Amino acid sequence: MTAAPQPGETARQPADASSExxxxxxxxxxxxxxxxxxxxxxxxxxxxxxxxxxxxxxxxxxxxxxxxxxxxxxxxxxxxxxxxxxxxxxxxxxxxxxxxxxxxxxxxxxxxxxxxxxxxxxxxxxxxxxxxxxxxxxxxxxxxxxxxxxxxxxxxxxxxxxxxxxxxxxxxxxxxxxxxxxxxxxxxxxxxxxxxxxxxxxxxxxxxxxxxxxxxxxxxxxxxxxxxxxxxxxxxxxxxxRATGGRTVTVRTPDVGEASAVLVRIGLSPRRDAGSDALVADLPADLEPETVTAALVRADVRVRGIALGGGTLEDLFVALTGEGFDVAA
Missing domain, CATH: 3.40.50.300 (P-loop containing nucleotide triphosphate hydrolases)
Incomplete structure (x- = not known):
């Protein structure tokens, strides 16, 4: 609730109902x-x-x-x-x-x-x-x-x-x-x-x-x-x-082939991160990263790390403008 104006103050005018x-x-x-x-x-x-x-x-x-x-x-x-x-x-x-x-x-x-x-x-x-x-x-x-x-x-x-x-x-x-x-x-x-x-x-x-x-x-x-x-x-x-910026999931594993097959089965299109034991895939809005982790565990894939990327204003800004940006105070 907005506080009432003190004596001498200008009262806040009501919102124009014709415009949101x-x-x-x-x-x-x-x-x-x-x-x-x-x-x-x-x-x-x-x-x-x-x-x-x-x-x-x-x-x-x-x-x-x-x-x-x-x-x-x-x-x-x-x-x-x-x-x-x-x-x-x-x-x-x-x-x-x-x-x-x-x-x-x-x-x-x-x-x-x-x-x-x-x-x-x-x-x-x-x-x-x-x-x-x-x-x-x-x-x-x-x-x-x-x-x-x-x-x-x-x-x-x-x-x-x-x-x-x-x-x-x-x-x-x-x-x-x-x-x-x-x-x-x-x-x-x-x-x-x-x-x-x-x-x-x-x-x-x-x-x-x-x-x-x-x-x-x-x-x-x-x-x-x-x-x-x-x-x-x-x-x-x-x-x-943030949703426009898109999300990615990165899976680090020595079992690259098996992990890739699991990711394909749950509807992802993994790609190999050059020079590493990591797979990267775009993560649709209706698929949570926990689902990816559970699927890998059920398939006995050894997971060294899993990280969620994207979905931030920084990612969106870079994608739209191709420029870097200060992201911290």
Whole structure:
């Protein structure tokens, strides 16, 4: 259940019953001179989801985010955010959206607290009577209370990132857009941001996370899209995307011939891993690896090891783009 807003806070508006999507684009294009940075994408972000936006540098992720927030105009195509057209209804939409894009900005010689107070004062819908409480709550939520009165120029990169997150959380939000939110954070800070994203989603906020850290996306997101060269090459729930990536089973055994015959009997097409005593086979979605193990044991095949591969976002990304990817924080 979403907590009721405190006095002076902007109440969360009810979801638009006409749309189940927090973000929707159709044929979205952005051209810089002769380069199509975003090339006709159809993005669909379900309300209440934690949506991972993945892709290598230069794939068009940040350009897309800037168009969603009205920071850059589209060459063609349509955008809807929270059921309203962008940029046409930006004045209505933006108070319901929090964002951290292309790194946080701050006044270097003001404290973290003073920065947030100034940011909050710039919001015409904020109530100055409750500003102090809102700022204190935002600082506490991102773990910056201890450094609230420290000058921002003395903040580490991770602390600046937390300050940017606090700014995005000064008021209740229906949509939170985060561009590389764990950039510069240590492992503890990364875990805290992950927990923060989960708690926001539990409160009903849709969280749109652009990241190159696949391990983080897999732990926190419910849906994702993969971009390559300005186009979306895969999109859907994480379970569906993992299934698209496919799975493999690798069996290490000195009884290669017997093991191969067993795998064929249960409907697999094994292939020899060159230079080793291993067999590799694609594993269909309706066949569990335990079934493979049981069949080998029943046939008295000596098994030195069995491993399941594939079925991860990393496998899908490599298969779709042919590029490597950072997979750990």
């Amino acid at each position: 999507l927090a973000v929707r684009t159709e044929g979205l294009v952005k051209v810089f001179r002769k380069q199509r940075a975003v090339d006709g994408i159809d993005l669909a972000v379900p309300r209440g989801s934690v949506f991972g936006f993945l892709g290598p540098n230069g794939s068009g992720k940040t350009t897309t985010i800037r168009m969603l927030l009205g920071l850059s105009s589209a060459t063609s195509g349509t955008i809807e955010v929270l059921g309203r057209p962008v940029p046409g209804a930006l004045q209505e939409v933006l108070p319901r959206v929090g964002a951290l894009v292309e790194g946080p900005a701050a006044y270097p010689y003001l404290s973290g607290r003073a920065n947030l107070q100034r940011f909050d004062a710039a919001d015409p819908s904020s109530d100055p009577r409750t500003r102090r409480d809102r700022v204190a709550a935002a600082l506490e939520r991102v773990g910056l209370t201890h450094a609230a009165d420290k000058k921002a120029h003395a903040y580490s990169l991770g602390m600046k990132q937390r300050l940017g997150l606090a700014n995005a959380l000064l008021a209740p939000r229906d949509l939170l857009v985060l561009d590389e939110p764990t950039n510069g954070l240590d492992p503890q800070g990364t875990r805290e941001v992950r927990n923060l994203i989960r708690s926001l989603a539990d409160d009903g906020t849709t969280v749109f996370v652009s990241s190159h850290l696949l391990a983080e996306i897999e732990q926190v997101c419910t849906h994702a899209a993969v971009m390559r060269s300005g186009r979306i090459v895969a999109q859907g729930s994480l379970d569906d995307l």
